[in-house]
Amino acid sequence: MSQPPHGDAASAPASSSPSDPSEASGDAAATARLLPGGPVAERILAEVAERVAALIRRGVTPALATVLVGDDDASAGYIRIKQRQAAELGFASPHAHLPADATQADLHAVIESFNADPAVHGLLVQYPVPAHLDYDRALMAVDPDKDVDGMHPLNMGRLALGLPGPLPCTPAGIEELLAHHGIPVSGREVVILGRGATLGRPLAILLGQKRPTANAAVTVVHTGVPDWPRYTRRADILVAAAGVPGIIRPEHVKPGAVVIGGGVRYAGRRLLPDVDESCARVAGAITPRVGGVGPTTVAMLFRNAVAAAERATAAANGSGDPTVSG
Numbered sequence: 001m002s003q004p005p006h007g008d009a010a011s012a013p014a015s016s017s018p019s020d021p022s023e024a025s026g027d028a029a030a031t032a033r034l035l036p037g038g039p040v041a042e043r044i045l046a047e048v049a050e051r052v053a054a055l056i057r058r059g060v061t062p063a064l065a066t067v068l069v070g071d072d073d074a075s076a077g078y079i080r081i082k083q084r085q086a087a088e089l090g091f092a093s094p095h096a097h098l099p100a101d102a103t104q105a106d107l108h109a110v111i112e113s114f115n116a117d118p119a120v121h122g123l124l125v126q127y128p129v130p131a132h133l134d135y136d137r138a139l140m141a142v143d144p145d146k147d148v149d150g151m152h153p154l155n156m157g158r159l160a161l162g163l164p165g166p167l168p169c170t171p172a173g174i175e176e177l178l179a180h181h182g183i184p185v186s187g188r189e190v191v192i193l194g195r196g197a198t199l200g201r202p203l204a205i206l207l208g209q210k211r212p213t214a215n216a217a218v219t220v221v222h223t224g225v226p227d228w229p230r231y232t233r234r235a236d237i238l239v240a241a242a243g244v245p246g247i248i249r250p251e252h253v254k255p256g257a258v259v260i261g262g263g264v265r266y267a268g269r270r271l272l273p274d275v276d277e278s279c280a281r282v283a284g285a286i287t288p289r290v291g292g293v294g295p296t297t298v299a300m301l302f303r304n305a306v307a308a309a310e311r312a313t314a315a316a317n318g319s320g321d322p323t324v325s326g
């Protein structure tokens with residue numbers, strides 16, 4: 001699992017097709033190999049589909065419930081992506097849509113009813129919620145066994161302790177993306193710009209763990225450190241997780257480094273990535289603006305959901321023997 005720091009970027013395997021329309025326009029100067037998330041997601045979702053089929057053969061339809069508060073356009077759009085994917089995979093996707101003026105109690109009533117419903121295996125409350133509501137309190141009300149985002153404090157605690165549990169989707173998707181594209185992580189220097197609870201912080205834990213696809217020397221730095229480029233320029237693998245559009249520029253990237261665009265902000269439905277596209281001139285490999293980390297996030301959500309359904313089914317069968325019942 002140990003290779004020279006830049007070896008991977010030069011030896012582009014078959015998966016990066018030469019027909020990929022690189023967004024780096026104009027100059028024919030060096031352009032990074034692209035690291036699409038689509039093929040990664042497809043492989044994960046194919047595995048999920050098999051596990052769903054096995055559950056359905058045993059009479060269990062896995063169900064992933066979604067809760068949306070308010071009428072934010074982008075959020076409604078992402079819920080639709082998840083529902084379409086759910087239908088394709090054979091999941092039921094019960095949905096609760098609360099009005100923008102719903103109270104915290106209204107939200108908790110919906111969460112409690114999904115928690116109590118044995119036909120619901122996974123549950124996610126779409127982030128963000130309107131400003132008068134407390135998202136963290138809502139998250140804590142979700143049954144940790146149904147927490148497909150892997151964000152409940154119990155599951156974050158499991159992650160920190162190295163115990164099994166649902167993994168946060170975007171971090172887990174990034175580990176999968178790196179592994180899929182054959183980028184060595186073990187023993188290398190990973191720098192994460194951003195320390196948020198959904199990406200930077202849990203990714204640091206994940207990639208620092210003792211696993212062949214992780215085991216890195218991880219540094220977390222944030223934009224409040226005046227000299228943050230000093231850190232990002234050291235990275236063999238730089239992960240942008242700041243949520244500040246365009247913050248990562250070519251001068252922040254070590255030549256030949258792998259650049260993963262994790263952080264995004266949304267302007268309405270438009271996606272504004274942390275990584276400026278000009279970084280492709282310096283990086284050895286880089287995720288595309290669209291079709292990079294996003295699709296892997298959704299795939300991991302469904303992997304968590306099918307795992308929750310399998311656990312619930314095994315528990316309902318008493319012994320935990322997955323061949324019982326039918």
Ligand SMILES: Nc1nc(=O)c2c([nH]1)NC[C@@H]1CN(c3ccc(C(=O)N[C@@H](CCC(=O)O)C(=O)O)cc3)C=[N+]21
Binds near residue numbers: 078125169290292297
């Ligand atoms: N409880 C909760 N769990 C979430 O997982 C969650 C959430 N709340 N709130 C919103 C964010 C956002 N999110 C995305 C997932 C996939 C893409 C995705 O696949 N995007 C495509 C295209 C998107 C576009 O063009 O706008 C791409 O990156 O290629 C984007 C965004 C999950 N979120």
